[in-house]
Every structure is written in structure tokens, then in C-alpha cells.
Ligand code: HEM
């Protein structure tokens with residue numbers, strides 16, 4: 001048997017390797033998406049909502065009484081104070097965030113607007129839902145929020161948080177008394193709810209809507225960081241979206 005003689009030169013091998021490497025090579029592209037006010041708002045708001053949900057829960061279901069005079073520990077007072085402080089941070093943050101929707105880039109507006117009449121948008125909402133439900137193998141690429149995320153952000157988060165701020169301010173007005181600047185919220189909301197007890201109840205129910213949003217949102221952010229074709233959590237830290245491949 002004659003030995004197989006490879007007539008290909010070392011240069012050919014190197015050239016082949018080069019081509020293979022060229023095919024394997026992926027170009028890393030990055031786009032600046034979330035400007036600093038959006039990122040700062042996001043993380044301050046996360047902290048405020050955590051405080052609001054924990055303290056709100058205890059306002060509704062107070063801890064068993066502590067021994068001694070209430071004035072000796074003032075526990076519920078501190079819990080309510082933390083709730084109101086975080087509430088005002090959340091409200092001021094939302095005013096700043098709305099301002100930035102006008103002053104910032106196109107992605108700063110996504111949280112407040114839905115391309116409702118765009119058939120393409122709704123088609124992509126469906127595609128994203130299929131991707132989240134493990135019915136698609138390959139995700140699409142988005143520079144800003146994906147359409148399903150945008151739908152949840154506008155309808156659950158933006159509407160829900162403004163609802164919590166308005167009802168929270170109306171509740172605060174009850175403590176601040178007639179003639180306070182919070183009367184505006186009180187006069188707007190009480191005729192709709194009928195009484196203060198219903199106002200407490202809908203503010204409380206709103207908390208669970210926000211909590212469900214946050215649970216799904218954090219799951220989606222981690223899942224997309226791992227499974228999608230782009231960076232996710234680091235994008236809300238640095239502002240840059242990085243893509244794992246340069247396909248369409
Ligand atoms: C109280 C908790 C949270 C709330 C209420 C919340 C709310 C939001 C909202 C409203 C947006 C849209 C931002 C905008 O367009 O300006 C957003 C984006 C984002 N959030 Fe959160 N978030 C929370 C916690 C978190 C946590 C813990 C993480 C990380 C694990 C996270 C990761 C992200 C990411 C990566 C984006 C950008 C998503 C994208 O590019 O489509 N969030 N969040």
C-alpha cells in the first residue's frame with residue numbers, strides 16, 4: 001500500500017484555517033441604548049419599590065404589638081415614615097422619568113408609548129411570547145425593549161406606578177389634613193372609590209400587580225441575559241447593548 005501523500009502545502013493548510021476562523025469569527029457590536037438618567041432612575045426606583053412593598057405589607061398587616069408603651073419604640077411610625085419617604089422618592093423619580101421621555105433618546109420613550117396601530121408590533125409581541133414559551137428556537141434581536149417587554153412596561157408598570165402614586169398621595173392627604181397640597185389627589189380619587197377603606201384596598205391590590213410585574217420582569221431579564229442574542233442586565237448598568245452575533 002502506498003502512503004497517502006498530501007500534496008497540499010502548509011500554506012494551503014494555513015489559508016484553510018484562516019477561512020475557518022474567519023467563518024467562526026463573530027463581530028461584537030455595541031449600541032448605546034439607555035442614557036444615565038434612565039439607568040439611575042431604574043435602580044433608585046427598584047430600591048424605592050422594595051422599601052414600599054415591604055413597609056406597605058406591614059402597614060396592612062402590622063406586627064404583633066411590642067411590649068411597653070408605643071411611644072417607647074414607635075415601630076409602626078418608622079415603618080410608615082419609610083413608606084412615605086420611599087413614596088415621595090418614587091413620585092419625584094416618575095416626574096423626572098417623564099421629563100426624560102421628552103428630553104432623552106427614542107428608547108427613553110418606549111416605557112410610555114405603544115405603537116398600537118402597528119401590525120408589525122403585534123406580530124412581534126406574538127413572536128416574543130412564543131420565544132418565552134419555548135416554542136421558538138431562535139430569538140429576534142432588539143436594540144431597545146422587545147415588544148412584549150414594552151407592552152408589559154406600558155400597561156402594567158407605567159399605568160400601575162402612576163396609579164400607586166395617585167392613590168398613595170390621596171391616602172397621604174388623609175393624614176396631612178384638609179387644606180394640604182395633597183387634597184388634589186384626594187379630591188380626584190375619593191369620589192371614584194367612594195370611601196377611604198376602598199382607597200386602601202385598591203392601593204393594596206396595586207401592590208400585588210407591581211409585585212407580579214417585578215417577578216416576571218426579573219425572571220425575563222435573567223433569562224434573556226442567558227438565552228437571547230444580546231446583553232441585558234449589564235445594559236441597564238452601563239447603557240451599552242452588546243450583541244452576541246452579527247446575524248439579522
Ligand atoms: C422593583 C423592581 C423593578 C422594577 C419596578 C423594574 C422596572 C423596570 C422598568 C419600568 C424598565 C423599563 C425602563 C425604561 O424603559 O426606562 C426596566 C428595564 C429593565 N430592568 Fe427592571 N425593574 C426592577 C428590577 C430589576 C432587576 C432586579 C433587574 C435585574 C435583574 C432588572 C433589569 C432590567 C433590565 C435589564 C431592563 C432593560 C430591559 C431591556 O433592555 O429591554 N430590573 N425595569
Ligand code: HEM
Pocket residue numbers: 049052053055056057059060080083084086087088090091161164165167168169171172173200201203204206207210
Ligand atoms: C409601588 C408602590 C407602592 C406600594 C407597593 C405601596 C403599598 C402599600 C400598602 C400595601 C399599603 C397598605 C394598604 C392597606 O391595606 O391599608 C399602603 C398604604 C399607604 N401608602 Fe403605599 N404603596 C406604594 C406607593 C405609595 C406612594 C407613592 C405613596 C405616597 C406617599 C404611598 C402612601 C401610602 C399611604 C399614605 C398609606 C396609608 C398608610 C396608613 O394608613 O397608615 N404609597 N401602601
